[in-house]
Amino acid sequence: MSEDPRRVGVIIVAAGSGVRLGRGMPKALVRCAGRTLLELSLDGVRASAVAGHIRVVVPPGDTELRAIIDAYPSGVTIAAVDGGSSRPESVRAGLAALPADVDIVLVHDAARALTPPHVFHSVVAAVRGGAAAVVPGIAVSDTIKVVDGNTVTATPDRATLRAVQTPQGFDAATLHAAHAAVRDHGSVTDDAMLVESLGTPVTLAPGDPLAFKVTTPLDLMLAEAIVLQARAQAQEDQ
Amino acid sequence: MSEDPRRVGVIIVAAGSGVRLGRGMPKALVRCAGRTLLELSLDGVRASAVAGHIRVVVPPGDTELRAIIDAYPSGVTIAAVDGGSSRPESVRAGLAALPADVDIVLVHDAARALTPPHVFHSVVAAVRGGAAAVVPGIAVSDTIKVVDGNTVTATPDRATLRAVQTPQGFDAATLHAAHAAVRDHGSVTDDAMLVESLGTPVTLAPGDPLAFKVTTPLDLMLAEAIVLQARAQAQEDQ
Numbered sequence: 487m488s489e490d491p492r493r494v495g496v497i498i499v500a501a502g503s504g505v506r507l508g509r510g511m512p513k514a515l516v517r518c519a520g521r522t523l524l525e526l527s528l529d530g531v532r533a534s535a536v537a538g539h540i541r542v543v544v545p546p547g548d549t550e551l552r553a554i555i556d557a558y559p560s561g562v563t564i565a566a567v568d569g570g571s572s573r574p575e576s577v578r579a580g581l582a583a584l585p586a587d588v589d590i591v592l593v594h595d596a597a598r599a600l601t602p603p604h605v606f607h608s609v610v611a612a613v614r615g616g617a618a619a620v621v622p623g624i625a626v627s628d629t630i631k632v633v634d635g636n637t638v639t640a641t642p643d644r645a646t647l648r649a650v651q652t653p654q655g656f657d658a659a660t661l662h663a664a665h666a667a668v669r670d671h672g673s674v675t676d677d678a679m680l681v682e683s684l685g686t687p688v689t690l691a692p693g694d695p696l697a698f699k700v701t702t703p704l705d706l707m708l709a710e711a712i713v714l715q716a717r718a719q720a721q722e723d724q
Numbered sequence: 725m726s727e728d729p730r731r732v733g734v735i736i737v738a739a740g741s742g743v744r745l746g747r748g749m750p751k752a753l754v755r756c757a758g759r760t761l762l763e764l765s766l767d768g769v770r771a772s773a774v775a776g777h778i779r780v781v782v783p784p785g786d787t788e789l790r791a792i793i794d795a796y797p798s799g800v801t802i803a804a805v806d807g808g809s810s811r812p813e814s815v816r817a818g819l820a821a822l823p824a825d826v827d828i829v830l831v832h833d834a835a836r837a838l839t840p841p842h843v844f845h846s847v848v849a850a851v852r853g854g855a856a857a858v859v860p861g862i863a864v865s866d867t868i869k870v871v872d873g874n875t876v877t878a879t880p881d882r883a884t885l886r887a888v889q890t891p892q893g894f895d896a897a898t899l900h901a902a903h904a905a906v907r908d909h910g911s912v913t914d915d916a917m918l919v920e921s922l923g924t925p926v927t928l929a930p931g932d933p934l935a936f937k938v939t940t941p942l943d944l945m946l947a948e949a950i951v952l953q954a955r956a957q958a959q960e961d962q
Contacts, residue, residue, distance in 0.1 A: 621876065623869060627939045628887035629914040630868060631861060631928075632880065638859065638926040642870065642880075643911040649866035673881040676867040688876040690869075695942045701865045704933045707953070708946040715945070 491562075492538035494610060495588040496531050496653065497580030500524050500596035501545050501569035506701050512545055514596040516706065519713040523700060524551055526599035526713070528558050534606035537592065540564040541583045543576040574674055578665050584658075590614070591661050592653035593677045600712055601653070601697040608691040609655035619681040620655040622693035623648030648690060651697040654678055660686060729800075730776035732848060733826040734769050734891065735818030738762050738834035739783050739807035744939050750783055752834040754944065757951040761938060762789055764837035764951070766796050772844035775830065778802040779821045781814040812912055816903050822896075828852070829899050830891035831915045838950055839891070839935040846929040847893035857919040858893040860931035861886030886928060889935040892916050898924060 504513030514524040524542070531540060540560055544551040546568040555566045567583045569576035577593055584591065590613050592606070605622050612620040626647045632640040654677050656664075664680035674680060678688045700709050742751030752762040759767075762780070769778060778798055782789040784806040793804045805821045807814035815831055822829065828851050830844070843860050850858040864885045870878040892915050894902075902918035912918060916926045938947050 621869065623871070626868065626887075627937050627943075628889065629917070630864065631859065631886050631888050631916075631926075632884050633861070633886050633928055634884070636928045638916065638920060638928060641914075641917045641920060644913045645911060646870050646872070648869050648871050649864075650869050651866065673883060675882045676879075678869075678876065679867070679879050682876060682879060688869075690871055690874045690876060695940050698942075699865050702933050704936075704946065704950070705865075707949050708942065711945050711949045712942070 489614070490538075491536055493588055494537040494590045494592070495539040495541065495584040496537040496592045496594055497577055497584070498527055498531070498540060498542045498594050498596050499569075499573065499576055499580070500551055501543050501576045502597060507703060507706060512548065512551065513700070515550055516700075518599065518700070518706060518709045519717070521713070522554060523599040524554055524596050525558065527594065527596045527601070528560060530599070530601050530603070531594065531606070532560055534603040536606045536610045538562050539584055539588060541567050541580040542596070543567050543569040543580045545569055574665065574668070574677075574680065577677055581661065581665060589658050591656050591658050593656070594653040595699060597699045597701065598652050598697050599700060600709060601651070602694050605651070605692070605694050605697050606653055609653050612689055612691045613655040613657060617689040618657045618660040618686050619678050619688040620691050621650045621676070621678045621688060622653070622691045622697065623650040624693040624695060649693075650676060650678070651693040651699070656681065727852070728776075729774055731826055732775040732828045732830070733777040733779065733822040734775040734830045734832055735815055735822070736762075736765055736769070736778065736780045736832050736834050737807070737811065737814055737818070738789055739781050739814045740835060745941060745944060750786065750789065751938070753788055754938075756837065756938070756944060756947045757955070759951070760792060761837040762792055762834050763796065765832065765834045765839070766798060768837070768839050768841070769832065769844070770798055772841040774844045774848045776800050777822055777826060779805050779818040780834070781805050781807040781818045783807055812903065812906070812915075812918065815915055819899065819903060827896050829894050829896045831894070832891040833937060835937045835939065836890050836935050837938060838947060839889070840932050843889070843930070843932050843935050844891055847891050850927055850929045851893040851895060855927040856895045856898040856924050857916050857926040858929050859888045859914070859916045859926060860891070860929045860935065861888040862931040862933060887931075888914060888916070889931040889937070894919065
């Protein structure tokens with residue numbers, strides 16, 4: 487598989503509604519220490535330098551995210567793509583918009599805006615090393631229980647669980663095949679699930695606590711504290 | 725079951741080593757905006773006003789946590805208890821130190837230092853309402869995968885999962901029975917698991933994102949931002 491970033495594409499899913507953040511706007515437009523979550527995630531993709539092509543999936547009808555994307559100095563080919571009515575449809579739209587000669591595809595959530603470059607590097611390296619599908623994951627802090635309504639039905643051994651993050655990385659042919667084969671998307675919450683349902687092995691790579699998803703107001707408070715601290719550190723270092 | 729707080733005991737588990745925080749001290753001694761995690765959790769228990777008895781399980785040989793506990797103005801009976809070599813043994817030590825006429829026991833992690841009073845109230849109300857065991861839980865943000873080494877073996881439907889928190893609440897007789905019956909504690913990460921292994925139903929109550937466990941340096945950064953913001957708000961309100 488090529489070492490050439492021009493053969494790597496990133497799909498950034500920025501079609502989330504942001505309901506749980508309660509700001510009345512698409513999540514990727516929410517500002518964190520003055521910068522939108524979309525810009526922060528683009529900064530992460532750019533800093534990683536792994537990809538030659540970025541496609542950002544936005545809510546249909548959006549103009550504000552498109553304006554940010556058009557103005558963003560990514561240094562690579564970048565374009566906005568209209569999303570679909572479900573996450574898999576949105577990813578499929580992004581996939582269709584990548585050049586045909588891309589052989590590694592990363593799927594990344596705009597809400598994981600502070601994902602550090604090493605996570606991108608580990609995921610791409612694992613795909614280059616032969617894995618068809620790679621997910622970054624970290625240990626789970628809380629005990630996780632399976633419930634049926636308000637009754638606990640099981641407690642899986644926490645040592646066997648990982649909280650998975652993005653970017654998730656795929657051999658392009660595998661991701662195309664998974665999206666073509668799977669049509670029932672009822673409970674699909676990540677792209678690796680589509681690959682798993684084909685019976686294709688999915689490999690774990692090291693994630694990072696910084697790759698957390700900004701979902702709640704508390705998550706946003708944490709993201710702001712991190713960005714402000716990094717900015718203060720950068721000024722001190724000058 | 726009595727409505728009397730004198731019949732409710734809280735065991736605070738403060739025996740954690742804090743390795744992942746990297747401060748070289750027991751986690752409950754780590755300071756967050758000037759106050760130890762132990763004091764912050766005691767503040768939460770006191771604010772909830774649900775319990776007449778607090779027993780704090782500390783690492784054997786500890787003197788610093790004991791000094792904090794001795795000086796703490798809880799308004800109720802409070803004492804430090806030496807922990808054991810595992811979490812269940814520590815809880816058992818706390819349980820043995822509660823008065824015999826306590827009929828509801830809450831088990832709480834000192835590391836969930838910012839747990840709001842409503843979580844205590846919901847858990848106690850559910851036990852009073854007849855539940856033998858109650859865990860507060862919230863929706864899971866990340867997709868959770870089951871792994872075997874670096875290979876993903878399953879992705880449970882995220883909608884059926886809850887991240888569970890503390891305080892966990894128990895009918896005292898049920899918790900005593902569970903601790904007496906279960907001896908193999910290899911993968912026990914919470915007290916409800918002991919009750920589940922008896923076949924006794926465990927009930928879910930509403931948790932709160934604020935009841936997160938301080939495990940990593942990022943968690944501590946978030947806790948500090950929350951405490952400082954609450955303090956600023958309290959000054960504004962004066």
